[in-house]
Amino acid sequence: MAGGILSGLNAAQREAVTTVADVVQVLAPPGSGKTKTLTARVAHLIAERRLKPWNIIVCTFTVKAANEMKERITTFVGPDCAKQLKLGTFHSVALRYLKQYGQHIGLSKDFGIADTSDSKAIVKRVIKQNDYTIDAGSARGRISTQKAKGIDSEQFAKTKKNVEQQEFARVYQEYEETLKASNLLDYDDLLLRCCLLLRTEPQCVANVEALLIDEYQDTNNIQYDLMSLFAQHRNVITIVGDPDQSIYGFRSAEIKNLTRMKQQWADTLTINLEENYRSSGAILHAAQHIIEQDESRPPKKLQATHTFGQRPILRKLPTAAAEADWLVAEVKRTQALSGSLLQPNDFAVLLRSAALSRAIESALGREGVPYRMIGGMRFYDRVEIKLLIDYLRVVDSPGNSEAVERIVNMPPRRVGEGTIKGLHEEARLKGVSLWSMVLDVVQGRCKPATKVNNTTHTGLAKFVDVIMSAQKKLASTAAEDAPLVTLLQHIIKKLNYQDHLKKKYADDCEARWSNVEELIAQTTEASEPQQLAAMLAEGALPTIEGIERRTESVTEDALSLFLANVTLSTAGAEKAEQDGEKIQQLTISTIHGAKGLEWPVVFIPACYDGSIPHSRAEDNDEERRLLYVGMTRAQALLYLSSPGRNSQREEASMSTFLAQPGVAAYFEEHGPSIAIRDVQGLAKTLGRESPSDAVIAESKRSLERDEDNYWPLTGEQPPEELAKWDRGKSNETAWSIGGMRPAAVFSTAAVTMQQQQDFTTASTTIKAGFVSAKAQYDDILEEQRLKKVDERAAQAKAVADEKPKGRKRQIEGHGSIASFFAKPSTTAKKENESYSNSIEQRDAKRVKIPLQELSNVNTVASEDIANRRLMLSHKLPSAAPSRQTPRPTSHVPPADSPYPFSSSPPQQDQDDGNPTTSDTIPTSDAGHDETTNIAPQRKTLGMRRSLKGWNARGGRH
Numbered sequence: 001m002a003g004g005i006l007s008g009l010n011a012a013q014r015e016a017v018t019t020v021a022d023v024v025q026v027l028a029p030p031g032s033g034k035t036k037t038l039t040a041r042v043a044h045l046i047a048e049r050r051l052k053p054w055n056i057i058v059c060t061f062t063v064k065a066a067n068e069m070k071e072r073i074t075t076f077v078g079p080d081c082a083k084q085l086k087l088g089t090f091h092s093v094a095l096r097y098l099k100q101y102g103q104h105i106g107l108s109k110d111f112g113i114a115d116t117s118d119s120k121a122i123v124k125r126v127i128k129q130n131d132y133t134i135d136a137g138s139a140r141g142r143i144s145t146q147k148a149k150g151i152d153s154e155q156f157a158k159t160k161k162n163v164e165q166q167e168f169a170r171v172y173q174e175y176e177e178t179l180k181a182s183n184l185l186d187y188d189d190l191l192l193r194c195c196l197l198l199r200t201e202p203q204c205v206a207n208v209e210a211l212l213i214d215e216y217q218d219t220n221n222i223q224y225d226l227m228s229l230f231a232q233h234r235n236v237i238t239i240v241g242d243p244d245q246s247i248y249g250f251r252s253a254e255i256k257n258l259t260r261m262k263q264q265w266a267d268t269l270t271i272n273l274e275e276n277y278r279s280s281g282a283i284l285h286a287a288q289h290i291i292e293q294d295e296s297r298p299p300k301k302l303q304a305t306h307t308f309g310q311r312p313i314l315r316k317l318p319t320a321a322a323e324a325d326w327l328v329a330e331v332k333r334t335q336a337l338s339g340s341l342l343q344p345n346d347f348a349v350l351l352r353s354a355a356l357s358r359a360i361e362s363a364l365g366r367e368g369v370p371y372r373m374i375g376g377m378r379f380y381d382r383v384e385i386k387l388l389i390d391y392l393r394v395v396d397s398p399g400n401s402e403a404v405e406r407i408v409n410m411p412p413r414r415v416g417e418g419t420i421k422g423l424h425e426e427a428r429l430k431g432v433s434l435w436s437m438v439l440d441v442v443q444g445r446c447k448p449a450t451k452v453n454n455t456t457h458t459g460l461a462k463f464v465d466v467i468m469s470a471q472k473k474l475a476s477t478a479a480e481d482a483p484l485v486t487l488l489q490h491i492i493k494k495l496n497y498q499d500h501l502k503k504k505y506a507d508d509c510e511a512r513w514s515n516v517e518e519l520i521a522q523t524t525e526a527s528e529p530q531q532l533a534a535m536l537a538e539g540a541l542p543t544i545e546g547i548e549r550r551t552e553s554v555t556e557d558a559l560s561l562f563l564a565n566v567t568l569s570t571a572g573a574e575k576a577e578q579d580g581e582k583i584q585q586l587t588i589s590t591i592h593g594a595k596g597l598e599w600p601v602v603f604i605p606a607c608y609d610g611s612i613p614h615s616r617a618e619d620n621d622e623e624r625r626l627l628y629v630g631m632t633r634a635q636a637l638l639y640l641s642s643p644g645r646n647s648q649r650e651e652a653s654m655s656t657f658l659a660q661p662g663v664a665a666y667f668e669e670h671g672p673s674i675a676i677r678d679v680q681g682l683a684k685t686l687g688r689e690s691p692s693d694a695v696i697a698e699s700k701r702s703l704e705r706d707e708d709n710y711w712p713l714t715g716e717q718p719p720e721e722l723a724k725w726d727r728g729k730s731n732e733t734a735w736s737i738g739g740m741r742p743a744a745v746f747s748t749a750a751v752t753m754q755q756q757q758d759f760t761t762a763s764t765t766i767k768a769g770f771v772s773a774k775a776q777y778d779d780i781l782e783e784q785r786l787k788k789v790d791e792r793a794a795q796a797k798a799v800a801d802e803k804p805k806g807r808k809r810q811i812e813g814h815g816s817i818a819s820f821f822a823k824p825s826t827t828a829k830k831e832n833e834s835y836s837n838s839i840e841q842r843d844a845k846r847v848k849i850p851l852q853e854l855s856n857v858n859t860v861a862s863e864d865i866a867n868r869r870l871m872l873s874h875k876l877p878s879a880a881p882s883r884q885t886p887r888p889t890s891h892v893p894p895a896d897s898p899y900p901f902s903s904s905p906p907q908q909d910q911d912d913g914n915p916t917t918s919d920t921i922p923t924s925d926a927g928h929d930e931t932t933n934i935a936p937q938r939k940t941l942g943m944r945r946s947l948k949g950w951n952a953r954g955g956r957h
């Protein structure tokens with residue numbers, strides 16, 4: 001048996017499992033096998049030391065962890081033995097004692113448990129009944145904090161207090177009285193009463209021979225007391241934990257409990273596990289460097305068992321939206337370059353807070369990448385968002401009776417459920433929508449069979465007012481006056497939405513309001529003339545001669561398209577879930593929710609000050625540990641990124657943890673190249689079959705670009721995006737002057753040459769006929785923009801001329817995924833030890849080429865500029881603009897290259913001036929519509945990126 005228990009353990013783990021010391025602390029970094037060790041020790045105590053399983057208590061922090069541990073122990077000692085262990089969360093173990101021995105402290109056997117929502121409801125009622133002014137959510141949290149500190153309501157009331165604290169003391173006391181009167185214990189009480197019981201009646205735990213605790217760094221003071229009391233007779237305790245992963249300070253976790261334990265049991269044996277079995281050396285080095293910024297923390301060794309691998313990536317992007325696009329592009333690129341060996345399940349996006357998921361979810365939805373959320377709901381499924389989206393839906397389409405039914409009494413307007421159902425049924429029988437039924441009732445055109453009293457009538461009238469005023473608002477807002485966000489804000493104001501959230505979700509209204517702010521940011525973005533035009537162009541079908549088009553309203557179309565976008569962005573994933581298929585899904589999680597988990601590829605976006613460290617965080621060290629926990633979830637590839645502007649459009653600067661001197665040396669500036677041999681190594685590690693070279697080559701073909709080189713490393717917009725913006729601006733000018741809807745943003749893939757020419761004609765004609773002051777001013781701005789683009793182009797050329805061209809910096813012999821996945825573990829230690837030297841070598845070789853990729857796209861920008869200059873001089877281009885697309889940048893480095901896995905290839909010395917076929921949509925039948933005589937579409941990189949969403953969605957649904 002012992003052989004089985006100990007097999008596969010390293011020396012330190014074996015020592016931790018077999019030591020005869022009574023009190024043992026196993027301090028282990030992430031991925032070092034803490035759970036494995038703790039499990040083996042339980043099995044060892046039973047099998048070798050002959051302890052009875054029913055005399056062993058094992059405490060975990062989550063039910064999931066308890067179940068996993070039980071499963072693992074079962075494999076060693078069998079199910080009958082395993083089920084006799086006292087194994088569970090602190091709360092469940094405490095509950096067992098209270099149920100069995102509670103009478104010793106006057107607790108009747110039939111006490112109930114107040115769950116979180118019961119507790120909240122009680123606090124709210126107490127506040128309401130007494131007209132207290134204290135916020136219910138924060139009062140509930142404060143009660144829990146006091147209990148965690150072991151301070152009961154009477155003790156709290158006795159100390160000197162200011163007025164506000166006195167009120168809280170009364171809430172606390174009345175809350176306790178209510179629980180008592182109802183014979184309820186809340187979660188905190190379970191622990192507190194158990195402590196009381198074990199102090200009053202220590203005999204209850206006279207049988208306990210050993211106590212083992214997982215994730216010890218998250219214990220609070222009450223849990224510490226409970227630990228001492230459980231073990232009070234024999235004092236045999238084993239804990240495993242990692243102070244660097246203590247991220248629950250906000251729930252009163254006490255990192256000091258480690259030293260407190262050593263003080264209480266002076267003979268505590270501390271065993272450090274230093275080998276990490278999860279992450280590549282490069283990831284560990286970077287994570288270690290970050291955590292070591294906390295100088296108060298004792299130095300600790302962390303040894304990678306894998307080889308160095310690929311250095312993590314630290315990327316700057318211009319905006320949160322660009323960051324999301326880049327992230328999804330990297331998911332798709334690495335997936336394709338691995339010949340689909342990497343599947344969505346292998347990727348995780350870890351966020352500091354749930355509200356950050358919106359941009360990522362939208363980008364994933366647009367690109368059809370399925371995802372699941374853990375530790376949170378999908379953005380559009382969140383109650384506070386769903387309700388607003390429903391309002392927008394009803395404004396857009398009042399005939400949507402389901403949506404009307406959901407929102408007619410939300411926020412509450414005293415319209416009962418029965419009334420709504422009755423009206424809905426009457427409407428159905430009459431063959432009209434619920435909206436028209438409600439409207440007729442409110443406007444006195446109909447006397448319904450369903451009883452509608454005065455109060456209900458008033459409620460219905462209020463609802464009608466919200467919808468009709470919103471429709472009016474939309475109709476009266478000009479396209480250039482941000483119609484979507486204006487509409488949304490109108491609805492939010494009408495609903496008094498922030499107050500509604502405060503009332504209904506007292507304890508987490510801030511987080512919910514953050515989500516609403518995120519939706520406002522999204523509609524603000526979508527309302528920009530350029531975005532609006534692009535969205536409309538994406539949704540537009542080509543004009544077909546002889547078929548009359550529906551008269552368009554820019555604002556109304558924009559709302560419909562926006563809502564369709566929202567719906568479709570989640571439709572793929574929903575379908576997969578409904579069908580019950582086991583589909584591959586990328587994971588989105590908060591970092592807190594990802595604790596204890598691991599993935600081959602991890603992204604941590606939004607690494608900016610205010611996000612991480614969070615603006616409301618009280619303890620920056622805890623925020624740093626949070627980043628550390630996130631980083632150490634990654635096995636092979638880790639991406640951190642930060643936008644120059646966050647989703648609220650505020651300027652954002654790189655997280656202080658990542659901006660410190662020396663940090664950059666641990667990161668690459670862009671995603672890695674992935675060669676075929678890397679894929680083979682990856683397959684080996686993941687225990688999967690390696691795709692053939694042909695499959696890899698084929699899936700590579702689907703890629704628009706096989707290097708992470710679209711977004712400049714400086715965090716600026718790519719010239720293509722700027723040129724697009726510039727072009728969008730010139731359209732906008734024409735649009736606002738002529739009052740016309742733009743046919744499209746120039747050169748979008750969805751817009752035909754004919755349309756472009758039509759638009760060019762229209763805009764030039766307008767300008768020629770009537771040149772307003774605004775138009776002249778726009779022309780001046782336009783010239784200034786052109787100048788800037790010219791400067792960028794010149795700068796890019798200068799950079800591109802530097803040698804060596806297009807190289808990425810890598811450490812010789814390191815720095816590739818292959819070197820991690822091939823994991824020649826005997827050399828791993830050596831490799832990692834020589835890391836510092838490598839950094840120096842690498843830095844000596846570092847070639848600063850931040851704008852290297854610009855040279856590829858200069859031609860695009862230049863031609864656009866030329867075309868726009870033609871427009872400005874009121875001359876029509878004789879033919880559709882011929883735009884040269886960037887060359888693909890995939891090159892095999894020479895065999896003797898010092899950068900064998902370099903991801904940015906050397907530039908070719910000459911340019912034949914022809915667009916490469918791989919970057920151009922073939923001019924075959926597929927691209928040429930005979931019936932409409934539409935010219936073949938050409939693919940341009942930036943444009944295709946932004947338009948793909950609609951095309952793809954159209955195809956899928």
Ligand SMILES: Nc1ncnc2c1ncn2[C@@H]1O[C@H](COP(=O)(O)OP(=O)(O)OP(=O)(O)O)[C@@H](O)[C@H]1O
Nearest residue numbers: 008009010029030031032033034035036277278596
């Ligand atoms: N001696 C070992 N040899 C090989 N693999 C090991 C060894 N010890 C642990 N592992 C593996 O390392 C991975 C991480 O182990 P585990 O989840 O127990 O780590 P942990 O310390 O609990 O991590 P975290 O702190 O992140 O939760 C698991 O896949 C485990 O099987």
